[in-house]
Amino acid sequence: MTDAMKLVVVGASGRMGQALIRIIHEAEGTVLHAAVERPGAAAIGRDAGEIAGLGPIGITVTDDPLAAFLAADGVIDFTAPAASVEFAALAAQARIVHVIGTTGCSPDDEAKFEAAGRHARVVKSGNMSLGVNLLSVLVKQAAKALDAAGWDIEVLEMHHKHKVDAPSGTALLLGDAAAAGRGIDLADHSVRVRDGHTGPREQGSIGFATLRGGSVVGDHSVVLAGEGELITLSHNALDRTIFARGALKAALWARDRKPGYYSMLDVLGLSSS
Ligand SMILES: NC(=O)c1ccc[n+]([C@@H]2O[C@H](COP(=O)([O-])OP(=O)(O)OC[C@H]3O[C@@H](n4cnc5c(N)ncnc54)[C@H](O)[C@@H]3O)[C@@H](O)[C@H]2O)c1
């Protein structure tokens, strides 16, 4: 029997960090090895279980990721772009699994994650849920089937008021799926803001609309708008545990892989769809 996978949660006192600590605590086959927060965070020195609402579990939150990664098998990272870049270098040094859920990363950050995949087993996705990844496959198929001359594609998203990046990682993932279906590059065809006298819609563009408010966990719709009819493909996240469960699945999947840069579609066996 293989030993339980020893996981580090970075960003331990964040919304996702707490959800991850709870999920790891109840899951079979994984154990919380360490919990890391940024220097100066109120959680440093506190018990990780207390922070996540479990009661004490004997893991003290630290601000020393290098020491935390040393004897670990993997790190799960839902933090911020600069922090994830730093963790990618450390995970590559330790040659462990690095599951990255952080969104809002720049192309330069993405290049660093890919480079880290030469030594670490990196899994990165803008959305770790099964539902959104399956939705992306459907969006790709729909965009392929419906020609750009007759069908316009718009991606809508709403998240809680604390979210700091836009469009969401999921919206971009769905936009990428639509672009892949059409055989185009999203960067050359996306319209991320409309304001003032915009003129008519450019044929073949993929538009984004962002809403922020309240405690919405994550709602996404891809609208395919034709003459006289609309197709809407949607996903509503009701609870953050869907992302935490997906991240855990990714860590366990990556444990026996060779070093590389993987997506959630690889984990779910949907990458050839
Ligand atoms: N891919 C997905 O499925 C998915 C799902 C949910 C959230 N997210 C993304 O995950 C990220 C975090 O979301 P959240 O709602 O938990 O945010 P949050 O602000 O509640 O938590 C982020 C945590 O990271 C910590 N952090 C920042 N820098 C750090 C550092 N250098 N070292 C250690 N900890 C550090 C912060 O102190 C904070 O506690 C965001 O980018 C969000 O978009 C992705």
Ligand SMILES: O=C(O)C1=N[C@H](C(=O)O)CCC1
């Ligand atoms: O709460 C967030 O922040 C979320 N971020 C991801 C995104 O940017 O798509 C996934 C949904 C929740």
